[in-house]
Amino acid sequence: MEEPEVFLSEQHLQRAATNDFSDSNKLGEGGFGVVQKGKLEDGREIAVKRLSKNSGQGDEEFKNEVLLMAKLEHRNLVRLLGFSLKGAERLLVYEFVPNGSLDGFIFDRNKHEPLDWHTRYKIIRGIAKGLVYLHNDSGFRIIHRDLKAANVLLDSEMNPKIADFGMARLFFQDQSGSNTRRIVGTFGYMSPEYAKHGQISVKLDVFSFSVLLLEIVSGQRNGSFRNPDSRENVEYMLSFAWRKWQEGGAKKMIDPVLMGSGDGVSVGDMLRCVHIGLLCVQEKGEQRPTMASVQVMLSRVSVTLPLPSKPAYFSSVAKEMETELTKAYDTQNDASITDLYPR
Structure with missing residues (x-):
């Protein structure tokens, strides 16, 4: 190396x-x-x-x-x-990564044309591969701790590159995790066991990956997700995804640009990504799959996915979600949070 x-x-x-x-x-x-x-x-x-x-x-x-x-x-x-x-x-x-960060393409359509599903799916799979390398294949166990759209760069062929390792933690392969009193990361991407108790494991990155995956599918930020059924209701994205999944209306999670693109992609592939996303934000870390399992799920459509359970954070409106997480952060006397909202 x-x-x-x-x-x-x-x-x-x-x-x-x-x-x-x-x-x-x-x-x-x-x-x-x-x-x-x-x-x-x-x-x-x-x-x-x-x-x-x-x-x-x-x-x-x-x-x-x-x-x-x-x-x-x-x-x-x-x-x-x-x-x-x-x-x-x-x-x-x-x-130098010429296309800049993913958030500029997903969230700022005044600067960029919306990404088609083929490109989004390539980005999702590439991020998963990068995390599998960090967690399993690098010779170490590295937990990024701040995975989000702003920390994923896109090269000239729109391949993703995970960036910003200033807050990452390295463990030897036989270490399952650790605890910290210094909470760092970005509001809305942290797993509950990390936000509330400072527990660090690979399942923290799995949780963050899921939030990012759902942002890519929906084309909306987690912290300002707007319910497509209402012009006024800003809802926490994971809560909306779970409700619609239970109601059989998970298509509401898909970016309308993709639904009307006519590029021949299967809506089933997009719904499968929503399903995988919900599996990765389950409340207990042991319920969430590893990134190696996620990579298999993304690569092999023949793999049967288990049913997800209720997400770790569930709230009908974004303000309630903010209050719940703020209370979690307040329990940490030495908390250090880089962003209260996604950049």
């Missing part, structure tokens, strides 16, 4: 590769700093993540991301090329 291949000086990255971190090269900004586009002397395009000097978690995130990403190589993970350390400056150098 290759080590990061470029160790560039801060001066080179600032003055040459990124044009003094010009705003014109800015790709995005998160809780830990800014990401900018750059170019190496050999012509390769790169993405440079500049950690904020005012972030109390900057050093810890930097070390975590370098040490983890140096051990990983998979087509569905963004690749770390190198890093730079100078004084308080912390720079991470990644491969």
